Amino acid sequence: MSDVVTRDAGPAAGPGPGGAARRVFRRILHSRLTFPLVCLLLVLLLNVIVTTATTGSPGPFFQIALTNGTLNGPLITILNRSSELVILALGMTMTVSCSAGTDISVGAVMAFSGSVSIWLLGFGTLPQNDYHVKAYVVPYVVGLLVAVLVGALCGVWNGFLVSRLRIQPMVATLILFTGGRGLAKVFADGQIDKVDVASYKWLGNFIQDSSGKNIVPVPTAIFIAGGMVLVTALVLRYTPLGMNIQAVGINNKASRILGLKSARLILLAYVFCGVCAAIAGIIATSRIGGIDANNCGKLIELDAILAVALGGNSLAGGKFSLSGSVIGAITIQALTTVLYSINVSADQLPFYKAIVVVIIVVLQSPETRPMWERFKARWRRTAPSVTAGDAA
């Protein structure tokens, strides 16, 4: 996945000693993606250090094994578990870029679209069966499409409030943030609805044949997230949408003069964000084989916003890096998995997570960036003398 819109050309590589390797290195130093990637690697390294310190060996963290027809290992877990967040981060990146606003309703929209979908799949049979869908009343595909449609409609609502009525994004999406979960409970009749059809769990787990054997060794969610990232990247690569969205985010007035219809673009971004939320909701409900309207996607909007920020994107809108947001999302999940793997208990998790997030955010802040720049400048100055020393 390339950094489609904001691809850095890098500084003109100067002549002089060093050659290609040096140019590549300098390019890496200057890339917007370097920092998010370094953060991700640091989080992974953290695991190795702690495991080595406590057990004396690096542990099985980077091992991937094929057992019972499925790939297993912490890295696979991270990718699998980060799927929802990656998808949400895509949509969030767009709303942040064009409207300098965060869509805080994504978690509620996940629950809402998931519950509507299950309500429809078990239409008319749910309460009688003690809130278990024993068989699809409508085709499964229709259930999925309706979930996406519900997400899109939520996006239309949010986008309408933001782009037409010019309500501040946080306030506009606060409506569905609180209301969405309520609507979800209406459709779920206040219960935890379960789906007992085997195929329902495929999207959140593994695709199986009729005998219940896993036929694809990689969790399905990874394909869905990867597909979403790919489609989004391709759309941004081959249409001017990415540039237009950034233009609107940077300077709305100038964009209008340029013939861009900013309200339409902002609406589109929110609809896309709603669709992303619905797809994340499909994965989340499929994982547990049902909808728990209270907990589905709970507080995930905060992680999605954090993913965008960790990706090096300014929450003030404008220029964005899609790959940055994706890396940010994976970093957050990696952190959770790493903390679990070094036996941090679930109720202490947020605390340790907060510590690491603080460190990452401080490292990226505009006040500490110059220090980092100075460090790079010093490195550049000292590097030639090192090579001279080697030659001597």
Added chain:
Amino acid sequence: MADPLIRMRGITKNFPGVLALDDVDFTLWPGEIHALMGENGAGKSTLVKVLTGAEAFETGAIYLGGAAKPVINHSPQEAQGRGISTVYQEVNLCGNLTVAENLFVGRQPRRAGFVNWREMNRRARQVMEGIGVDIDVGKPLEGYSIAVQQMVAIARAIDISATVLILDEPTSSLNDQEVAKLFDLMRRLKADGLGIIFITHFLEQVYEVCDKITVLRNGRLVGEYAVETLSRTDLVAAMLGRAFDDLAAIQHKAAPVTGESGTPVIAARGLGVRGGVKPFDLDIYEGEVVGLAGLLGSGRTEVARAIYGADTADQGTLDVKGARPKHHPIDSMRAGMAFCPESRKDEGCLQDLSVRENIILAEQSKRGMRLMSRSEQEKIADEYIRLLQIKTASMETPIKQLSGGNQQKVIVARWLATHPDFLILDEPTRGIDVGTKAEIQKLCVRLADDGMAILFISSEIDEMLRTCGRIGVMRDLHKVGELAGDELSSSAIMAKIAGGEADE
């Protein structure tokens, strides 16, 4: 003689790919108005930014007063603490706060920890009276003209502590009376022993109010001169680094163009915006440069915006080559219009995007959803960077790193890239050096020669006389007349702008 207020010695500063300042010296004495002159990208703004701590510099030293030890300002606040205040072209105050609040924000007089509003307003009145401006300090700043806002900014700077006042293009948005008022104020401050650094593009003003001139070119110091010893021709030559004849030649070529034939490209009939410009008629033909003259706020810009659809006209009709486009910029663009707006910062530049993206955006949005290939984008960007001689490290440089004049050229390039039939240039030369001004005027005439219809708006009547074949005059949001051919003279235009018993 007292010590100089500021001695800058051997200042050097690099921007990526550009040597912005190269061993520059600058000295400011108390009671002196010192003009800092140079073309765009000469390093004036950078020198000021280095002095005020907005930018860091690499080598050199800055001495304040008689001190032997050099100082480095790390931020404009620090510079302000040392008595160096800057008032920018775009007033950096809060429009929705009152004049008094703007004057005292961050240092409100307090009583028992609470803001003492009465005391604040009293002192604000005192401060404004001190500089000879009589206004209601309890009203929001945005209710006042730019000129008054600037005076408030200056008042704030002086009241805080200033011994050195930097005025960066303060006059570009002011009319003549306002400029005169500002100069009175500057002279008064000078008499009080302040040192004033004055950056402007208006040569007349330099000779009217300044004592000394420091000229920069391409980041290097050309020289420091006493005003009396430097003729205008020599000053322009020093700034441009070429003989003045060259410039004169450019301007001579820009002969007035007229040519009314066939159907007009633009035909406005009773076009107006409720609450904005009053209904007006305007025809513009192929190959013609039509000017719009008038004071600030007279409706010049509003006419352009109504034609382009930047403001939605709700009265009258507009025909573009016989067709009637809808009122959204994209429809106007598809009908062949292009609009370089007055404020390049607010409505022109997309600061974080690259020069390439800024150039191709208009053409791209005209083409709709099919993205231009990277190579095509680069070809267009490259073509216009060369055509307009835009000074940039590369086409991938963010536009915010360019100097004002080069940003303006990028915006012009953006619209030329759409190959319009009708181009609106609203103050295309504001805040731009003499050389670029002449280039833009020349370009304008050349485009008209190639058949483009152009609406040219400017505060400088001379400039319009050079480029326009016909000039419409605006007053109080009404189009009060049109002058063409032999009627065109600056006195005739001014008489029309001023108005009188003849029309009405």
